[in-house]
Amino acid sequence: MISAVQxxxxxxxxxxxxxxxxGEPDWFVQRRLDAVDAMQELALPEVKRYDFHRWPLMDxxxxxxxxxxxxxxxxxxxxxxxxxxxxxxQTTVAVNVPTELSKQGVILTDIFSAFRDYPELTQKYFMxxxxxxxxxxxxxxxxAFLNSGVFLYVPKGVEIKQPIEVYLIQDSTVKxxxxxxxxxxxxxxxxxxxxxxxxxxxxxxxxxHCMVEVMSQPDSHVHFSSVDELGKxxxxxxxRRAHLSENARFDWAVGIVNEQNTLGDITSELVGEGSHSExxxxxxxxxxxxxxxxxxxxxxGKHTTANISQRGVLLExxxxxxxxxxxxxxxxxxxxxEQENRVLMMSDQAHGDxxxxxxxxxxxxxxxxxxxxxxxxxxxxYYLMSRGIDKExxxxxxxxxxxxxxxxxIPLPEVRQEMIDVIERKIEDGQxxxxxxx
Amino acid sequence: MATLExxxxxxEVKEEKDQTREILKGVNLTMKTGEIHAIMGPNGTGKSTLAxxxxxxxxxxxxxxxILLNGDSILGMPVDERARKGLFLGMQYPAExxxxxxxxxxxxxxxxxxxxxxxxxxxxFLKELDKNLELLDMSKEMTERYLNEGFSGGEKxxxxxxxxxxxxxxxxxxxxxxxGLDIDALQVVSKGVNSMRxxxxxxxxxxxxxxxxNYIVPDVVHVxxxxxxxxxxxxxxxxxxxxxxxxGLRDELGLHVNLVDDNR
Numbered sequence: 001m002i003s004a005v006q007x008x009x010x011x012x013x014x015x016x017x018x019x020x021x022x023g024e025p026d027w028f029v030q031r032r033l034d035a036v037d038a039m040q041e042l043a044l045p046e047v048k049r050y051d052f053h054r055w056p057l058m059d060x061x062x063x064x065x066x067x068x069x070x071x072x073x074x075x076x077x078x079x080x081x082x083x084x085x086x087x088x089x090q091t092t093v094a095v096n097v098p099t100e101l102s103k104q105g106v107i108l109t110d111i112f113s114a115f116r117d118y119p120e121l122t123q124k125y126f127m128x129x130x131x132x133x134x135x136x137x138x139x140x141x142x143x144a145f146l147n148s149g150v151f152l153y154v155p156k157g158v159e160i161k162q163p164i165e166v167y168l169i170q171d172s173t174v175k176x177x178x179x180x181x182x183x184x185x186x187x188x189x190x191x192x193x194x195x196x197x198x199x200x201x202x203x204x205x206x207x208x209h210c211m212v213e214v215m216s217q218p219d220s221h222v223h224f225s226s227v228d229e230l231g232k233x234x235x236x237x238x239x240r241r242a243h244l245s246e247n248a249r250f251d252w253a254v255g256i257v258n259e260q261n262t263l264g265d266i267t268s269e270l271v272g273e274g275s276h277s278e279x280x281x282x283x284x285x286x287x288x289x290x291x292x293x294x295x296x297x298x299x300x301g302k303h304t305t306a307n308i309s310q311r312g313v314l315l316e317x318x319x320x321x322x323x324x325x326x327x328x329x330x331x332x333x334x335x336x337x338e339q340e341n342r343v344l345m346m347s348d349q350a351h352g353d354x355x356x357x358x359x360x361x362x363x364x365x366x367x368x369x370x371x372x373x374x375x376x377x378x379x380x381x382y383y384l385m386s387r388g389i390d391k392e393x394x395x396x397x398x399x400x401x402x403x404x405x406x407x408x409x410i411p412l413p414e415v416r417q418e419m420i421d422v423i424e425r426k427i428e429d430g431q432x433x434x435x436x437x438x
Numbered sequence: 439m440a441t442l443e444x445x446x447x448x449x450e451v452k453e454e455k456d457q458t459r460e461i462l463k464g465v466n467l468t469m470k471t472g473e474i475h476a477i478m479g480p481n482g483t484g485k486s487t488l489a490x491x492x493x494x495x496x497x498x499x500x501x502x503x504x505i506l507l508n509g510d511s512i513l514g515m516p517v518d519e520r521a522r523k524g525l526f527l528g529m530q531y532p533a534e535x536x537x538x539x540x541x542x543x544x545x546x547x548x549x550x551x552x553x554x555x556x557x558x559x560x561x562x563f564l565k566e567l568d569k570n571l572e573l574l575d576m577s578k579e580m581t582e583r584y585l586n587e588g589f590s591g592g593e594k595x596x597x598x599x600x601x602x603x604x605x606x607x608x609x610x611x612x613x614x615x616x617x618g619l620d621i622d623a624l625q626v627v628s629k630g631v632n633s634m635r636x637x638x639x640x641x642x643x644x645x646x647x648x649x650x651x652n653y654i655v656p657d658v659v660h661v662x663x664x665x666x667x668x669x670x671x672x673x674x675x676x677x678x679x680x681x682x683x684x685x686g687l688r689d690e691l692g693l694h695v696n697l698v699d700d701n702r
């Protein structure tokens with residue numbers, strides 16, 4: 001960790017040298033330096049009832065740019081003409097945008113090219129409006145040490161039928177934190193879905209800082225899904241936030257199925273009147289891992305609707321804390337915010353919690369919450385086993401039943417299936433581990 | 439030929455404050471494949487307990503006696519193993535599981551009793567499924583719905599019988615499979631069970647009413663009262679009961695049994 005002031009000066013010099021050598025525009029180099037300065041004063045973000053202070057999230061304060069072995073992306077599903085962006089470590093492996101979309105002005109490119117080529121958009125929106133770089137130490141770290149990421153711009157009125165698939169693969173064959181940024185600007189009336197896949201290759205101990213910022217302009221309609229599968233030696237901070245303007249619709253469908261400790265912070269800020277967000281999160285924890293997840297919706301504009309639905313499954317000795325935070329700001333009359341947070345304990349050695357946190361400063365609203373920490377439904381287990389299905393498969397089916405209400409609302413069938421496959425693979429691993437230890 | 443024997447079975451359940459209550463008080467029953475047995479009896483007399491205990495529901499504790507399948511005790515076996523050995527319980531209240539389709543569940547159940555390297559092919563499965571759906575007058579759409587989720591009472595019962603037809607157990611315990619069914623559904627369900635009749639299939643049908651037994655004619659009828667089988671006979675016994683009620687039989691046998699389950 002960095003501590004003394006002289007360390008910061010040395011870091012700034014090193015960051016500037018690396019960023020200049022990387023050919024970054026001056027405005028961005030300056031922002032990096034401002035962020036290093038800010039880090040000195042800022043505290044870590046607060047997650048209620050969850051302690052992550054000793055995690056090695058900011059050990060790496062070198063800004064390095066290196067080429068990754070692109071063959072690490074070889075096992076991705078074969079592209080069948082999808083709109084696709086693939087990045088391994090800091091190296092962009094593939095970008096496929098149909099010509100007709102490019103002609104309409106759709107931009108899908110790596111974040112550093114975007115800083116150079118589209119400063120009018122990136123300078124305006126990168127960590128300035130959706131998330132500010134100086135919110136806390138981790139956001140400042142993000143801006144200071146950013147080393148990978150992707151930029152998407154969908155112009156006014158453009159409707160993209162095919163989902164946009166982005167694969168971000170952490171290269172842990174070397175010692176290097178992943179500090180990645182997804183910046184999405186959905187211009188007025190645009191419509192599209194975005195699918196992000198996070199993976200790790202290699203088993204070097206590294207942190208991953210994966211930030212997503214979405215600027216949803218008026219009347220846009222965006223669906224964001226993410227299947228997070230970071231590796232067993234990756235401590236991660238997943239910071240995802242959307243800013244919704246008037247009548248924008250923005251939905252999250254996030255499956256957090258990482259193998260190591262994860263701090264998740266997912267937020268929808270409903271600024272514009274009549275905007276609407278559905279925030280769905282699934283998490284599965286196994287082994288001794290610990291996940292702390294804040295899922296936050298902030299109703300600011302009038303007549304805004306924001307619903308949270310989270311379900312988590314805990315196996316072995318893992319820990320999972322779900323905080324559902326519904327924040328209704330004074331003046332957000334006619335706001336509607338419902339939340340449901342449920343965790344299912346598959347082991348009596350696991351520790352799970354589902355905390356609804358309602359912060360309401362307005363009278364004319366509808367808000368509600370449901371939360372539960374439960375055991376596996378014995379009646380369902382009995383029913384399945386009475387048909388000859390063995391205990392492990394029965395458990396996986398019951399878990400799927402538990403996750404069903406969130407899974408079934410994922411609109412893209414391929415994402416839903418991928419999520420189910422990833423979750424069941426992880427649960428199966430957890431079950432086998434348990435058996436071999438019995 | 440397979441046999442299922444229940445010998446001097448005593449079963450109790452836990453109630454609040456560590457109290458236990460004995461429900462079955464020495465049940466004896468022997469059945470073979472090729473036979474259909476019916477168990478009748480007033481409410482609260484232990485009929486469902488018998489079925490649940492044979493299947494292995496952990497809420498019921500056997501304190502005495504034994505259950506033998508083909509001569510071997512199954513008391514130490516978990517539920518799934520009993521099922522794979524050939525037992526099936528058509529439940530009064532089937533569980534609902536969102537996220538798992540009926541078809542997927544059926545395949546998993548069929549494959550559970552087949553070796554890993556000989557799982558049923560998709561074609562063979564669908565062929566069998568189509569045949570049975572037609573027999574039960576069920577739409578294909580039912581199999582793509584989540585398991586029992588949002589099914590009406592009648593749909594659930596049909597779905598239990600669909601599972602029976604797909605899984606093809608040696609012995610089916612059918613617990614009030616007629617409750618909540620209108621006459622058309624009752625006929626369909628009966629048709630399904632009757633189609634299973636043969637040398638390799640036996641069934642124990644639990645019912646309050648004789649009506650079901652007009653459609654599925656039993657070889658043996660047992661009457662259960664207060665945790666014991668008090669009388670066995672042929673199909674005519676059910677008709678007699680329908681006419682005279684359980685009280686008549688009780689008095690005839692000189693039993694001191696309270697028949698109103700509210701007062702138990």
